[in-house]
Structure formats: structure tokens, C-alpha cells
Amino acid sequence: MAPTGLVLENNVLDCRPGCGACCIAPSISSFNKPANVPCQHLTADYRCGIFGQPQRPACCGGLQPSVEMCGETREAALVWLTQLELATAPGRVP
Ligand code: SF4
Numbered sequence: 001m002a003p004t005g006l007v008l009e010n011n012v013l014d015c016r017p018g019c020g021a022c023c024i025a026p027s028i029s030s031f032n033k034p035a036n037v038p039c040q041h042l043t044a045d046y047r048c049g050i051f052g053q054p055q056r057p058a059c060c061g062g063l064q065p066s067v068e069m070c071g072e073t074r075e076a077a078l079v080w081l082t083q084l085e086l087a088t089a090p091g092r093v094p
């Protein structure tokens with residue numbers, strides 16, 4: 001286990017079990033998912049219910065855990081991802 005609760009497997013970071021922060025905080029336009037709402041495919045144990053299936057958006061498949069994004073805790077990840085969502089929201093005045 002890496003210090004952040006992320007799982008280090010073959011030198012690659014894997015998700016913190018029971019997190020799901022990146023399936024909640026960001027908006028996902030292809031699902032009409034607003035920010036801060038759990039994805040319709042997020043399971044009760046915070047896993048992706050359509051992992052490996054073609055309807056899983058490319059943005060999900062391309063997202064890799066990182067110490068910066070995932071933080072020390074699930075709560076820290078939710079804060080970081082929410083700030084990113086706000087900073088990149090359409091219509092934001094720089
Ligand atoms: S925030 Fe990080 S640890 Fe949490 S579900 Fe997303 S990638 Fe995994």
C-alpha cells in the first residue's frame with residue numbers, strides 16, 4: 001500500500017479501495033452527469049459498474065490515479081477534483 005492509501009502494484013498506482021472521488025466530483029457530459037453527483041454506474045462499493053465495457057467513457061479509461069489528484073484521503077481527492085472542476089468549468093471567467 002502506498003502512503004496515500006493508493007495500492008502500488010507492479011510499480012503502478014492503483015485506486016484507493018472505497019474511494020470513487022473521481023466518479024463523483026467531475027461532471028461527465030456524455031452521461032449528462034453534473035459535478036458532485038455520483039455517476040449512475042458507480043456501485044455501492046465505489047467501483048465502476050461498466051469497467052471494461054464499451055459504454056465506459058474514454059475520459060474514465062484515461063484517468064490514472066496520481067498522488068496529486070488522489071491525495072492522502074478520499075475527502076482530499078474530492079476537494080482537489082472539485083477545485084479542478086470549478087477551474088475548468090465552461091463559462092468560467094479567468
Ligand atoms: S480519486 Fe484516485 S483513488 Fe479515488 S477513485 Fe479516483 S483515481 Fe481512484
Ligand code: SF4
Nearest residue numbers: 023039041042048060
Ligand atoms: S463510468 Fe465508471 S469510471 Fe466513469 S465515472 Fe462512471 S463509475 Fe466512474
